Amino acid sequence: MVFALTDTQETLWWTAIVAGFVVVLAVAALLTILVLLVRTIERRVAEIKATLTQAESNTADAALLDTTAAGVDLVLAEGLEHHLFLGRVLGKVRS
Amino acid sequence: MNTLIVLTVVDIILLIAGLALYLWLVGSGLTRVATGLEECNGLVQKIKDNAADIEGNLEHINRTGGVVAGALPLLYGMAEGIVVGATYDPKQVAERGPALPASGRRRSRLHEGVGYLPDGPVESAHAPRAEAESA
Numbered sequence: 001m002v003f004a005l006t007d008t009q010e011t012l013w014w015t016a017i018v019a020g021f022v023v024v025l026a027v028a029a030l031l032t033i034l035v036l037l038v039r040t041i042e043r044r045v046a047e048i049k050a051t052l053t054q055a056e057s058n059t060a061d062a063a064l065l066d067t068t069a070a071g072v073d074l075v076l077a078e079g080l081e082h083h084l085f086l087g088r089v090l091g092k093v094r095s
Numbered sequence: 096m097n098t099l100i101v102l103t104v105v106d107i108i109l110l111i112a113g114l115a116l117y118l119w120l121v122g123s124g125l126t127r128v129a130t131g132l133e134e135c136n137g138l139v140q141k142i143k144d145n146a147a148d149i150e151g152n153l154e155h156i157n158r159t160g161g162v163v164a165g166a167l168p169l170l171y172g173m174a175e176g177i178v179v180g181a182t183y184d185p186k187q188v189a190e191r192g193p194a195l196p197a198s199g200r201r202r203s204r205l206h207e208g209v210g211y212l213p214d215g216p217v218e219s220a221h222a223p224r225a226e227a228e229s230a
Contacts (some may be wrong), residue, residue: 035120045135062148067153079166093193
């Protein structure tokens with residue numbers, strides 16, 4: 001089969017081929033940028049994960065605050081005992 | 096003519112292959128990102144659960160600690176009052192003379208110890224003999 005092309009058609013075909021290569025190069029450049037951005041996101045997600053792991057280990061002992069609150073209550077109760085004792089002793093010393 | 100056809104096919108193949116390669120790269124990268132974000136989500140949930148205990152307990156500790164801190168000056172005042180009241184003050188102690196020995200001869204209680212009472216159980220029997228003799 002033989003195609004008979006006019007000069008104009010051949011010129012247009014060449015133009016389309018060149019435009020196609022330009023498009024391929026542009027797509028490659030844009031996709032390269034996209035891949036680099038995805039790698040940047042991946043690296044920063046890893047950093048966020050490391051930070052969150054550290055934060056999780058830092059807050060893992062927060063449950064001990066309940067024990068601390070109970071201990072502070074015991075300190076308050078002991079302070080009230082001291083208050084009663086000192087009040088009795090002070091009354092005897094003054095009398 | 097053949098050159099045009101070959102170049103057109105090459106152009107199309109390059110476009111398709113490039114798109115496929117880059118999409119595979121982007122897809123694998125986004126998959127890793129999704130995995131990392133899922134793990135981050137789990138960590139955030141754990142941190143949220145851990146932080147849920149902090150607020151209430153801290154309020155409790157602050158409230159109780161405030162009561163303790165407010166009561167300590169009262170205890171200090173009471174302790175200082177005890178110290179002032181119990182400290183030795185020589186001005187308040189009465190002056191006492193020197194201790195003197197008992198004068199005279201002490202009466203023997205050997206007879207009474209064995210039940211011998213020649214004068215009978217009179218009150219003078221218990222008085223010192225020196226006083227009885229002088230009387």
